[in-house]
Amino acid sequence: MPEEKDNYGNLKSFCLSNGASLFGAADVRELRGTFRYLPGEILKRLDFAISLGFRLSNSIIEGIVDKPTRIYFHHYKQVNYFLDRLALKITAYVQEQGWEALPIPASQVVNREKQEGHVSHKAIAAAAGLGWIGRNNLLVNPEFGSRVRYVTVLTDFPLAVDKPLDRDCGQCRRCLDCCPAGAIKESPGDFDHLACFKQLDSFRRTCSIGHHICGVCVKACGPFQGNT
Numbered sequence: 001m002p003e004e005k006d007n008y009g010n011l012k013s014f015c016l017s018n019g020a021s022l023f024g025a026a027d028v029r030e031l032r033g034t035f036r037y038l039p040g041e042i043l044k045r046l047d048f049a050i051s052l053g054f055r056l057s058n059s060i061i062e063g064i065v066d067k068p069t070r071i072y073f074h075h076y077k078q079v080n081y082f083l084d085r086l087a088l089k090i091t092a093y094v095q096e097q098g099w100e101a102l103p104i105p106a107s108q109v110v111n112r113e114k115q116e117g118h119v120s121h122k123a124i125a126a127a128a129g130l131g132w133i134g135r136n137n138l139l140v141n142p143e144f145g146s147r148v149r150y151v152t153v154l155t156d157f158p159l160a161v162d163k164p165l166d167r168d169c170g171q172c173r174r175c176l177d178c179c180p181a182g183a184i185k186e187s188p189g190d191f192d193h194l195a196c197f198k199q200l201d202s203f204r205r206t207c208s209i210g211h212h213i214c215g216v217c218v219k220a221c222g223p224f225q226g227n228t
Helices: 002-017 070-096 121-127 174-178 193-206 216-220
Strands: 022-027 048-055 101-104 148-155
Touching (some): 002 048, 022 121, 048 070, 048 121, 174 216
Antiparallel strands (some): 101 148
């Protein structure tokens, strides 16, 4: 519908002008069953999701060798903070149009061992056509690989929606060769979440960063060079 296309175009322009690297919109009614940590009554009214990505600094990512660096940790925190602030701006924009918006924190973990937040930003970004779930269990964007952080705003704002990409990692297996935990397998569905978590916890202690991050497979995946 014309109104939905206009809303999409205006909102996309607003997001990109405020610093987003990537913008997409998705109908999330089929994903709502996975939003286990949000109030069900509120979710019934929010059929759409706005997915926003911010491209990480290649210079910082390239400095990672076999473990997270302190400058990567700082960058990671600042990008998450920026995305949370951007989500608040989008929330204000949508509410000014007379609709509801629910900003989801970019990196608030609800279940640590399962590495789950309130929603899966990467699943929503995939539904919004921004990439696909790669072997590394991260979203792989066609242009930037996995060197992107994402945030989500759920809304009832009528929007035209993007289509998921019909792509995968093809013959690219760079992340398998570098994973320090051996968590990455041939099939994305076989990713070993527990092995990944144990490695992140080890990095948290041995690297004195106080946070569960790695960055090794992020470095390996970007810019995307796989064959599809």
